[in-house]
Amino acid sequence: MVSGSVSGVGCTRPVGQVGFGARRSRYSGERGTHRVARRPPTAEEVRPTMTTAKDIMHAGAQWIPAHETLDRAAQLMRELGVGALPIADSNERLCGILTDRDIVVGCVAVGHDPSKVTAGDLARGTPRWIDAGSGVEDVLQEMEGHQIRRLPVIENKRLVGMISEADLARHLSDEQLAGWVERVYAAR
Numbered sequence: 001m002v003s004g005s006v007s008g009v010g011c012t013r014p015v016g017q018v019g020f021g022a023r024r025s026r027y028s029g030e031r032g033t034h035r036v037a038r039r040p041p042t043a044e045e046v047r048p049t050m051t052t053a054k055d056i057m058h059a060g061a062q063w064i065p066a067h068e069t070l071d072r073a074a075q076l077m078r079e080l081g082v083g084a085l086p087i088a089d090s091n092e093r094l095c096g097i098l099t100d101r102d103i104v105v106g107c108v109a110v111g112h113d114p115s116k117v118t119a120g121d122l123a124r125g126t127p128r129w130i131d132a133g134s135g136v137e138d139v140l141q142e143m144e145g146h147q148i149r150r151l152p153v154i155e156n157k158r159l160v161g162m163i164s165e166a167d168l169a170r171h172l173s174d175e176q177l178a179g180w181v182e183r184v185y186a187a188r
Contacts, residue, residue: 053139054132056171057153057161063088066095066120070103073119086127086152086159087119094152094159096123129154130163136171139163144183 064073064085073085077100087096098119107117128146130139132155143151143163153161169177 051135052132053130053134053153053163054160056136056167057163058167059161061086061152061159061162063159064098064119066118066123068119070107070114070117070119073098074103074114084150087123094127094129095120096127097150098122131155132160140180144180147184
């Protein structure tokens, strides 16, 4: 845990302490001012500083064709430094999202050969996505409502990026992020 001093007051506190009910120090010019975290805000109460999905996404997401093998998918994930790839059908439409966990649990752990199983073989259900111009509140509601941790961002019918938990962590306050995490993982 990292400690720091608040504006020369001489008190030290844990930096980055997050959690429901955790005491969080807030310097307001007076010595020893503290505030206790309250109920996490809902998506409707969250008013992030950015306005659209495009503002918080990481750009440059790359499709993997549904016919591509899982060993190639794993190599591509390593090259790109990502843990998930959107899957495109033959018409370049989103037909699923492949994660590194899908490869391990859905293929390797059951004894299948990743060089013979395709990304499309593991694509299940209806993939969720969001328009690049959608508000951040919509992003949070989509991810909360479907309990998903990665969300492709589409603009003019083209994949332009992905939003992950890490992207939310970079753009939401600690309180907003804690509330979002609590709601997404609560029903699991």
